[in-house]
Amino acid sequence: MKELEKVYEPARVETPTYDFWTKGGWFKAERDPDKASYTIVMPPPNITGQLHMGHAMDNTWQDILIRFKRMQGYSALWVPGTDHAAIATEARIVATMKEEGVTKEDLGREDFLKRAWQWKDEYGGRIVEQLKKLGSSCDWSRERFTMDEGCSKAVLHVFKKLYDEGLIYRGERIINWCPHCLTSISDAEVEHEEQSGHLWHVKYPIVGEPGKFVTVATTRPETMLGDVAVAVHPEDARYKHLVGKTVLLPLMDREIPVVADDYVDMEFGTGVVKITPAHDPNDFEVGRRHDLPVLKVMTDDAHISESGGKYAGMERYAARKAVVADLEAGEYLDKIEDHGHNVGTCYRCGTTIEPMVSLQWFVKMIPLAGPAIEAVKDGTIKFVPERFTKTYLHWMENTRDWTISRQLWWGHRIPAWYCDSCGEVTVSEGTPTVCAHCGSGVIHQDEDTLDTWFSSALWPFSTLGWPEETEDLAYFYPTNTLVTGYDIIGFWVSRMIFSGLHYTGKAPFDTVLIHGLVRDAEGRKMSKSLGNGIDPLDVISEYGADALRFTLVSGSTPGNDMRFSDEKARSSRNFANKLWNAARFVMMNLPEDFTPGQPEKSALELSDKWVLSVYNKLVGEVTDNIEHFEFGLAVQKIYDFLWDVYCDWTIEIAKTRLNGEDAVGADTARKVLVFLLDGALKLLHPFMPFITEEIYRALPGSAETIMIQAWPKQDAALDFAAEQEAFGEVVNLIRAVRIVRAEMNVHPAKRSHLIIETARPELFKAGEAVIQRLANAEAVELVPAFAGDAAGMVQVATAVARGFIPMMDLIDREKELARLNKELAATEKEIASHSAKLANEGFVSKAPANVVQDIRDKLARAQEKQLRVRESIDALG
């Protein structure tokens, strides 16, 4: 028999176990026509990334589902991969180049991309290796990358398709421009931040009416350089007469018209708005409606352009200062108010976004959003927890056209070619050599690349071979569960949904399981700048991957954030160690020739039937919990079963039997122990894969790996409801005896005689050995009615028995009396509560029969107990 070490050492076990799984090929999913498929695609981590707690959580949950389904007999596929992370990666590479004094432009596009690929080859695999440390049972043979050949092909195919359908267009629109990253970003990539600013009230002289002004309010005075009009509300009596007139733009000496537009809010500021179409999305719309020119006064790096007159070349905030100073000097400034407002910032670098008119590519969202909304509304796709449906729908219903072009090099280059002769655009999945419109050979490709989310939107099917009609796609698509955090519902989940529906005609998954954020022990978000991040790899090396995984699911519930603390990790580690030692005990007590198997029913003792019954119930509950994504509950129940039921009772009970003379009894005890351990290991395996595998393989008669063993099923042959209840009475008595012994400070080694007075001797007869051991009794005597001198006895009472312990010499009579009175009071309180309920007409007539009966039973038991406690008090007095 394999001797296990005293303390479980995850570091010794985990890596070899993972290698063993890989070699065994059990992660690889086969297209087995006799099995149902179950598929998860991993949210691809950025190649720039290092594993953090968010990944650990996300992937633990996915692995739980995959391992569970695999054991249930599904062909379970978990597709791993990484994301090229356009902006993040490019910024990273540019930063390292900067240290060498090299810019992107110095290097040129081709060499830059070479360098980026080198970078990817060097670091892209890092996070993948870290995922393996977690125990992730991904099918690595199917690992993908958003820029690999297949995924790139899918991207080009989609671009072409949408372009042909008129759903991708190129145009001048206001976009969010990041002056630091020097690229456009989508609305989703803008983060809003409350900032305190000012509202400057600026007087614009009315042309032809000397000395008269209209006052506009603005938070960004420097943009006035690009003003082409001022607007008022058409119904605004204050300004109606001005519509159609012109005003003089201060500092620029430009005459601009006054227009009327519904967009203006009469209540806000002065009710007059300056219109800067090139630098404000609303103004852009107003400008379009009134056919106003678009005057761009800002450069890509946020300086004033040559259209900005004397301010040209100034940085945007310096320009603001200068403009305000000049307004003041020219007496154009009416007043300055403090004003809090939201400023858009770049989600990558935090730089304040500059809304700017720019020629970009867009995806028309309205036609795509419709079916995506429908699929969630009609239940084709459901969110867990359900409340995130609202987040999703709100996003989808309010979405605007998606800016997909990025002024970056690292990414999928836009497959559009411009003709130098006719100016037309040729969009192609291949590499065209001539213009599709005029046949000219002088064409050049668009310089821009696509938003990184454009390729991740295709992830659930591009990874399975789409647009080819592969066997994988046919078998594993649509996928089943998508596991992710609530922070990327808009970025990613929504885009996968409309993409899946539009391109494949199918919803890409049926369930979106949302988990919360992992925060630090103080509840703060883990962040690099705070330096409060806990590295999952540190936790793994200190406590083991199983402990980390266990910590990440216990006490958690979908959608809610959780705090990660060292104490929690330690207690998980302790649990692993507890399990290890339980297994160690079991194996130490198995003879060489032990043959495992379901024990003979006829040989089962009361306690066996009790624990088998408890286990049987556990199997049903855990299965149900996992199926409903209630991992926290599932894990809690397994924990309780193993620690409390298995270790503290079953093993303790087994100790006497294992060393007793009854060979059949000992064998039965062993069989029960092994049977339950085997079952519990399987239930725990999805959560703690390493230790369960290690123990499983050490068990006699076990198969090659636990990974693909059948998930335990509930079995009527294990259901002993009556015995389960009966053994409960034995437990009650043992607990009662333990309580008095503890309260009386009786040393555990001091064993005592125990007389049990009961009308149900068969019950305690069956549990006699158990009582003897666990209640520290040297001998147990069963009597129908106690006839001795109760005054010299410590007494305990349960609903069906009284226990007498002759150890009055050890205790204090007063103290004992006080204890019994306290117990009596508690019992009477219970009786009062139950009686009140039963006296309530409404309760008895309206509550379900089983509930009423339950209360009746409880009342009866309490009354029985009350009787016995009273007798004990009388005997003492």
Added chain:
RNA sequence: GGAAGCUUAGCUCAGCUGGUAGAGCACCUGCUUGACGUGCAGGGGGUCAGGGAUUCGAGUUCCUUAGCUUCCACCA
């Protein structure tokens, strides 16, 4: 300006379809009991944020108030 979540034992959190509150950690008392002191036995500790409604019965459903957190939002 919308929307959501949270408020349960000292701390961190569970609690599914309503039936007299649970865990882990911390704390207190015993214990080198034949796997485990990363352990064993026992214990104290909660008007389930406040108010109202529905119900025979509410931590659990509905309304409302307060505090905290988050997401979304083009009002200059």
